[in-house]
Amino acid sequence: xxxxxxxxxxxxxxxxxxxxxxxxxxxxxxxxxxxxxxxxxxxxxxxxxxxxxxxxxxxxxxxxxxxxxxxxxxxxxxxxxxxx
Numbered sequence: 001x002x003x004x005x006x007x008x009x010x011x012x013x014x015x016x017x018x019x020x021x022x023x024x025x026x027x028x029x030x031x032x033x034x035x036x037x038x039x040x041x042x043x044x045x046x047x048x049x050x051x052x053x054x055x056x057x058x059x060x061x062x063x064x065x066x067x068x069x070x071x072x073x074x075x076x077x078x079x080x081x082x083x084x
Contacts, residue, residue, distance in 0.1 A: 052078060 011019040047054065053074050061070065 055070055055074060057070065065073070
């Protein structure tokens with residue numbers, strides 16, 4: 001971390017000033033030695049027969065939107081004529 005309360009940053013060695021602040025990079029084992037986790041957490045959840053969609057998103061989405069807001073946004077794109 002750069003300072004108290006700041007996220008750890010992985011810096012690009014060839015381009016000073018470029019970096020990113022993620023803790024997980026799915027399948028990117030080349031950076032696993034630098035503090036990133038390359039192995040995903042996998043959970044199996046059965047979907048109901050009437051499910052219209054499945055949302056796969058990072059915690060960055062849910063930091064700013066509730067589950068209901070995400071579902072409303074997706075539903076609006078699936079059925080634009082019926083959305084407000």
